[in-house]
Amino acid sequence: MPSVDLKQIGRRALNSQLHGLGPDTNQTLWRIENPDGQHALACGLNVPITVEIAGHVGYYCAGMNQQAVVVVEGNAGVGVAENMMSGKVHVKGDASQAAGATAHGGLLVIDGDASARCGISMKGVSIVVKGSIGPMSAFMAQSGALVVLGDAGEALGDSIYEARLYVRGQVRSLGSDCVEKELQEDQKHELRALLDAAGVDPTVQVEEFRVYGSGRKLYHFNVDHASDY
Amino acid sequence: MCGIVGLFLKDRELEPDLGALLSQMLTMMTDRGPDSAGFAIYGQAEAGRLKLTVRGQALDKVAAGLATALAQPVTAKVSDTHLVLSVPEAQEAATRQWLAQARPDLSVIGAGRRIELYKEVGLPADVCERFGLAQMAGTHAIGHTRMATESAVTTDGAHPFSTGLDQCLVHNGSLSNHRSVRRRLEREGIDFATDNDSEVAAGYLSWKLRQGASLPEALEAGLDDLDGFFTFVVGAETGFAVLRDPIACKPAVMAETERYVAFGSEYRALTPLPGIENARIFEPEPAHVYAWERA
Numbered sequence: 001m002p003s004v005d006l007k008q009i010g011r012r013a014l015n016s017q018l019h020g021l022g023p024d025t026n027q028t029l030w031r032i033e034n035p036d037g038q039h040a041l042a043c044g045l046n047v048p049i050t051v052e053i054a055g056h057v058g059y060y061c062a063g064m065n066q067q068a069v070v071v072v073e074g075n076a077g078v079g080v081a082e083n084m085m086s087g088k089v090h091v092k093g094d095a096s097q098a099a100g101a102t103a104h105g106g107l108l109v110i111d112g113d114a115s116a117r118c119g120i121s122m123k124g125v126s127i128v129v130k131g132s133i134g135p136m137s138a139f140m141a142q143s144g145a146l147v148v149l150g151d152a153g154e155a156l157g158d159s160i161y162e163a164r165l166y167v168r169g170q171v172r173s174l175g176s177d178c179v180e181k182e183l184q185e186d187q188k189h190e191l192r193a194l195l196d197a198a199g200v201d202p203t204v205q206v207e208e209f210r211v212y213g214s215g216r217k218l219y220h221f222n223v224d225h226a227s228d229y
Numbered sequence: 230m231c232g233i234v235g236l237f238l239k240d241r242e243l244e245p246d247l248g249a250l251l252s253q254m255l256t257m258m259t260d261r262g263p264d265s266a267g268f269a270i271y272g273q274a275e276a277g278r279l280k281l282t283v284r285g286q287a288l289d290k291v292a293a294g295l296a297t298a299l300a301q302p303v304t305a306k307v308s309d310t311h312l313v314l315s316v317p318e319a320q321e322a323a324t325r326q327w328l329a330q331a332r333p334d335l336s337v338i339g340a341g342r343r344i345e346l347y348k349e350v351g352l353p354a355d356v357c358e359r360f361g362l363a364q365m366a367g368t369h370a371i372g373h374t375r376m377a378t379e380s381a382v383t384t385d386g387a388h389p390f391s392t393g394l395d396q397c398l399v400h401n402g403s404l405s406n407h408r409s410v411r412r413r414l415e416r417e418g419i420d421f422a423t424d425n426d427s428e429v430a431a432g433y434l435s436w437k438l439r440q441g442a443s444l445p446e447a448l449e450a451g452l453d454d455l456d457g458f459f460t461f462v463v464g465a466e467t468g469f470a471v472l473r474d475p476i477a478c479k480p481a482v483m484a485e486t487e488r489y490v491a492f493g494s495e496y497r498a499l500t501p502l503p504g505i506e507n508a509r510i511f512e513p514e515p516a517h518v519y520a521w522e523r524a
Binding site: 036037038039055056058059075077078093094096097115116134135136 | 476477480482495496497499500506510511512514515
């Protein structure tokens with residue numbers, strides 16, 4: 001198992017080593033020591049490897065991830081897993097703003113809280129936050145699912161398209177054109193599968209969640225809805 | 230961009246290390262602000278005396294000239310382009326008047342019982358080195374690394390800004406209504422030394438404090454009156470406070486342990502602190518005032 005001391009080799013050397021791996025590499029488990037909040041760690045990976053980062057990371061960790069599993073054993077800065085395409089990113093602490101922003105696929109699991117704009121403009125990713133999320137989360141979320149075991153801050157799902165937002169706790173307020181809906185059978189299955197994939201305690205029931213989605217008034221400009229824009 | 234940092238010590242044993250820690254924090258924020266850097270540090274007060282931080286060139290003879298003019302003992306510490314004068318509290322106005330007449334080339338950039346304020350153009354590590362920040366002690370300090378957006382790269386435009394005794398402010402962001410707020414404050418008798426938007430925020434808080442508001446109340450009022458993007462860290466004689474705009478446009482992370490409370494634009498800035506691995510790390514919420522004070 002390659003173990004890399006970031007203090008020794010630095011971020012660029014680490015990222016180029018990871019980018020140099022072929023799809024059939026035998027070096028499938030990497031351990032990164034002393035991340036010290038550095039930015040852009042394990043970005044742009046496109047091989048089925050696991051990268052464990054032993055501590056807090058800075059901005060855009062695991063951005064654009066494909067196939068890889070990235071585990072952050074601490075907190076993550078702004079934009080963790082932004083634009084992820086596939087694979088899995090697991091933050092064991094809290095995540096800063098814009099976690100999972102614009103991500104198309106894969107699974108982002110945050111064991112702690114995520115702050116403002118979690119899942120902003122998400123395009124197909126699945127995000128499971130075991131704590132609470134900050135204001136303006138899922139702003140303009142287009143598709144995918146955001147699961148929150150705690151509470152959601154102000155203006156959840158403002159201008160949302162067809163993403164599903166499952167919240168177990170309180171929602172401080174809903175954003176423009178975001179409405180509560182009835183939990184459908186297929187959504188219960190999706191939610192159960194996401195909770196299991198994220199390793200959530202199996203005693204947590206899907207019925208404890210409320211689902212929010214688009215009121216579908218903002219898709220096309222309509223002068224009668226001008227005040228909602 | 231810009232980087233801001235703050236460190237408020239709860240544990241007195243850390244006081245001799247305050248400058249060394251802040252200097253490392255500032256240096257960590259070089260990427261966010263390589264244009265200029267500055268810091269305000271709150272050290273020991275001397276009974277009945279006031280410190281004035283003066284900036285300019287040819288500083289060696291200022292103290293002697295002032296002492297003669299005031300007919301009072303004046304102590305002075307020259308540090309590169311800055312001079313900290315210690316004068317009897319009652320002589321503040323006379324000191325300012327003498328400086329304005331005898332040395333109009335100098336500017337008073339900070340004054341108070343405990344505050345000393347230093348700022349210069351250059352890389353943060355160089356600025357810290359020039360002023361010997363690593364050797365300074367105190368109870369709390371705030372600092373700033375600047376990437377200029379709203380005004381020129383000059384020492385005048387560097388932070389912190391101080392517009393009242395023992396008060397200072399660092400700002401990451403940009404204010405959009407600073408012109409109108411400035412005009413209103415000028416009518417209220419608040420003086421500004423620069424065209425900088427952040428100085429307006431400092432002046433606004435000084436004005437509120439002058440009207441009797443507490444520091445948290447002054448910041449709370451700022452949420453209504455200041456428009457734009459901001460994360461502020463504000464220093465006062467006995468503590469410091471943090472406020473972010475209602476959409477939390479600019480980054481902020483805080484750490485608290487039994488020994489200190491620390492603020493950084495990014496977590497990286499906090500990594501030099503002792504015991505940071507086990508600190509409670511959190512992001513200040515938007516539009517929420519956080520304040521710490523020491524008796």
